[in-house]
Amino acid sequence: MGIGLRVKANSQKFLKKYVLDEGLCTDCGACVGLCPYQAIYHDRTVQLHNCDLEDGKCYAFCPRTATDLAALRKHLFEPDNLTLEIGAVKGYYFSQATDPELRKIAQHGATVTALIEVALAEGLIDSAIVSSRNEEFMQNGAIINDRGALRKNAGSKFTVSPTVAAFNQLVTEDRGTIGVVTTPCQALALAKMKLVKEDNPKIGQLKLVIGLYCGWTLSAEKYTKLLLEKNISPESITKMDIPAGKNILELFTNNGVKSIPFDEVQECIRPSCNYCLDSTAEYADVSVGSACFAGDWEDVRQWNQLIVRTAKGRELVDLAVKRGVLEIREAPAESLKELKDAAEKKKKEALKNIIKKSGSVKKLLYLDSHDPVVKKYLEVRGKNRTEKKK
Numbered sequence: 001m002g003i004g005l006r007v008k009a010n011s012q013k014f015l016k017k018y019v020l021d022e023g024l025c026t027d028c029g030a031c032v033g034l035c036p037y038q039a040i041y042h043d044r045t046v047q048l049h050n051c052d053l054e055d056g057k058c059y060a061f062c063p064r065t066a067t068d069l070a071a072l073r074k075h076l077f078e079p080d081n082l083t084l085e086i087g088a089v090k091g092y093y094f095s096q097a098t099d100p101e102l103r104k105i106a107q108h109g110a111t112v113t114a115l116i117e118v119a120l121a122e123g124l125i126d127s128a129i130v131s132s133r134n135e136e137f138m139q140n141g142a143i144i145n146d147r148g149a150l151r152k153n154a155g156s157k158f159t160v161s162p163t164v165a166a167f168n169q170l171v172t173e174d175r176g177t178i179g180v181v182t183t184p185c186q187a188l189a190l191a192k193m194k195l196v197k198e199d200n201p202k203i204g205q206l207k208l209v210i211g212l213y214c215g216w217t218l219s220a221e222k223y224t225k226l227l228l229e230k231n232i233s234p235e236s237i238t239k240m241d242i243p244a245g246k247n248i249l250e251l252f253t254n255n256g257v258k259s260i261p262f263d264e265v266q267e268c269i270r271p272s273c274n275y276c277l278d279s280t281a282e283y284a285d286v287s288v289g290s291a292c293f294a295g296d297w298e299d300v301r302q303w304n305q306l307i308v309r310t311a312k313g314r315e316l317v318d319l320a321v322k323r324g325v326l327e328i329r330e331a332p333a334e335s336l337k338e339l340k341d342a343a344e345k346k347k348k349e350a351l352k353n354i355i356k357k358s359g360s361v362k363k364l365l366y367l368d369s370h371d372p373v374v375k376k377y378l379e380v381r382g383k384n385r386t387e388k389k390k
């Protein structure tokens with residue numbers, strides 16, 4: 001290499017070196033569908049051919065490459081709304097769809113499906129991308145325009161669903177405005193796309209991001225193996241959940257309800273999730289998770305936690321309430337505190353894992369140690385370690 005020759009570390013080659021080979025890829029799908037060389041095989045992102053472009057969109061959009069998170073927060077949110085633990089909060093509620101039939105088929109309170117239904121019906125978006133399962137028990141992003149298909153794809157699947165790859169596919173076609181349901185890493189990829197508009201003019205079509213809280217996703221291979229060991233056919237599963245306080249994975253199947261101890265499920269968690277700091281989809285317009293309050297789980301299950309983060313998110317939630325599709329209740333302060341504590345725990349754990357992997361507190365893989373949030377948790381870590389030594 002000639003002296004003075006500038007080498008850009010933002011090509012497909014470096015995506016392989018720093019993300020794929022390092023086991024950091026979340027399979028969000030952001031690098032897939034932009035060119036023919038990046039593809040998804042089952043739940044793995046693979047490179048079919050080398051690309052010699054110096055500046056790859058694949059590298060730029062990846063949530064696991066260096067990101068100026070402070071610039072992203074500034075671009076997307078009002079500074080007064082920002083919190084260290086869970087990102088921007090304009091409003092925090094318990095919520096549920098008013099339609100009991102929808103709640104029956106949805107994961108929890110059906111807030112996500114109800115919000116997308118309203119966004120489609122009111123013309124806020126022309127199409128939605130949600131997660132759909134194929135006959136091989138793999139998930140893909142499905143492009144949806146009608147209520148029936150939306151309801152068919154309600155519920156959580158705990159293996160990866162590369163919805164951002166579907167977004168990349170959609171923006172090459174003229175399908176109007178789009179709303180996407182995402183995990184936190186996928187919301188971050190879409191947020192990165194918003195920041196580099198000049199490379200990606202069709203990003204203007206993205207009008208709504210509904211984020212899901214996320215603790216982890218499961219490796220499809222390991223999870224399928226575990227199911228087969230338990231004599232559970234993957235195709236028979238209609239719904240899955242982690243009921244609060246029970247430490248099990250609950251599987252609703254065509255042959256009744258089955259459960260697997262969570263310790264066994266834990267073995268199937270994708271290693272890349274260990275380096276994830278975001279549990280609440282901080283870069284979405286609204287974020288939705290399961291509710292957590294004292295009471296019978298069958299009642300609690302029918303509610304969500306809902307964080308409104310942007311003006312667009314506020315507009316949608318207000319409209320859904322006005323149309324009688326969504327019920328919201330102000331959530332108590334202790335619930336917000338619990339959520340922040342849990343989010344903080346994930347951040348600290350991920351940072352610990354990142355430092356362990358890189359071998360140095362100065363090398364934070366895809367994170368910038370000067371980012372205010374990262375800096376805060378590095379300081380907390382340093383303080384805790386000093387106190388332990390005393």
Ligand SMILES: Cc1cc2nc3c(=O)[nH]c(=O)nc-3n(C[C@H](O)[C@H](O)[C@H](O)COP(=O)(O)OP(=O)(O)OC[C@H]3O[C@@H](n4cnc5c(N)ncnc54)[C@H](O)[C@@H]3O)c2cc1C
Nearest residue numbers: 106107108109110111112113130131155157214215289290
């Ligand atoms: C992998 C994963 C991990 C999660 N971890 C947590 C957690 O730790 N704590 C918590 O409170 N909540 C978690 N959730 C969120 C929770 O399971 C519900 O999605 C959320 O409470 C919304 O409920 P709902 O009734 O409004 O959803 P619904 O109205 O049923 O809508 C769910 C939407 O999510 C989409 N979807 C399903 N699976 C995926 C996927 N793998 N990737 C992208 N989109 C998907 C569906 O297509 C549907 O549009 C997780 C979700 C997923 C997918």
Ligand code: SF4
Nearest residue numbers: 025026028029031062
């Ligand atoms: S963009 Fe997403 S799928 Fe592609 S390498 Fe990065 S994390 Fe993996």
Ligand code: SF4
Nearest residue numbers: 184185214216273276
């Ligand atoms: S834990 Fe993080 S990296 Fe893993 S799927 Fe969820 S958001 Fe993505």
